[in-house]
Amino acid sequence: MFAAVGIIILLLMVFGGFVLAGGSLGPVLVALPFEMMIIGGAAIGATVIGNSMHELKLIGGGFAKVFKGPKYSDTDHIDAIALASKLMKILRAEGAVALESHVTEPENSAIFAEYPKLQADPAVVNLICDALTLMVVSSGTLETHAVEDVMDSAIKAQLHEMDEPAHALQTLSDGLPALGIVAAVLGVIKTMGSINEPPEVLGKMIGAALVGTFLGVLLAYGFVGPMAGRLKQVNAHDAQIYHSIKQVIVASLHGYPQPLVLEAARSGLPPAHRPKLTELLDMMRGK
Numbered sequence: 001m002f003a004a005v006g007i008i009i010l011l012l013m014v015f016g017g018f019v020l021a022g023g024s025l026g027p028v029l030v031a032l033p034f035e036m037m038i039i040g041g042a043a044i045g046a047t048v049i050g051n052s053m054h055e056l057k058l059i060g061g062g063f064a065k066v067f068k069g070p071k072y073s074d075t076d077h078i079d080a081i082a083l084a085s086k087l088m089k090i091l092r093a094e095g096a097v098a099l100e101s102h103v104t105e106p107e108n109s110a111i112f113a114e115y116p117k118l119q120a121d122p123a124v125v126n127l128i129c130d131a132l133t134l135m136v137v138s139s140g141t142l143e144t145h146a147v148e149d150v151m152d153s154a155i156k157a158q159l160h161e162m163d164e165p166a167h168a169l170q171t172l173s174d175g176l177p178a179l180g181i182v183a184a185v186l187g188v189i190k191t192m193g194s195i196n197e198p199p200e201v202l203g204k205m206i207g208a209a210l211v212g213t214f215l216g217v218l219l220a221y222g223f224v225g226p227m228a229g230r231l232k233q234v235n236a237h238d239a240q241i242y243h244s245i246k247q248v249i250v251a252s253l254h255g256y257p258q259p260l261v262l263e264a265a266r267s268g269l270p271p272a273h274r275p276k277l278t279e280l281l282d283m284m285r286g287k
Helices: 002-020 025-049 053-068 074-094 096-104 122-137 144-192 199-253 258-266 277-284
Strands: none
Touching: 002 025, 002 053, 002 199, 025 053, 025 144, 025 199, 053 144, 053 199, 074 096, 074 122, 074 199, 074 258, 074 277, 096 122, 122 144, 122 199, 144 199, 199 258, 258 277
16 A cells, blocks of 8 residues: 555656656657666566576565565464464463374364464464474473474574565666666667767657666666565564464473463564553453
């Protein structure tokens, strides 16, 4: 939503200011399709060269994230803490055998079913179930630091994949001004081939060539660069759900009381999205 509003503001201010300053959009609009074809086509080609099909799909999903915002809402973060807490409560109270059916078949688990959005999320389910399956197969004898190391590795791999589109967009942003120069140079070459034309004709051709430089810079710093930055923000927000889950599991394995477990998970959330500890405690008590 805000990304779309920002794009509208950017276009209105840039081109509106140009027109108010006495500029004519005619030459820009005439050159725009051809310059955009050169710059946009080169940008797409370079992106295809530098990425596999898997990364290209992630980049497409990254563009969607820029406009849709974070995948997880504040409620989802709270639900993730509650889900992990309930599973760890079973482990502590009833042992690893009672937990087995929940982590080996989460699609049939009554506890997971209480949180359908999380149950349908492979990243969340795998993070929880893989860690707790280790506890089940080891009958709860694993050292806590070993489970924590495994979860850290899983989270690192998940975040690396999430950040790939942002890195690709930032790389594209860095290269767009140069691609704009490529388009401008081609325009100058075309102009030099018509050097015998009158000044008014040459002026229009040079102006059209400069549109390439303008577009390259505008796309880099007005569109793609900010999108890469926004995508990093969205990923950072979504990443907190994995850290919260880890905190619940690790703190529970250390044998901390439930209020401290919930505080360990809650305190890692951004202040603007952090629930009150009393809210979490009431939720766990069923209030």
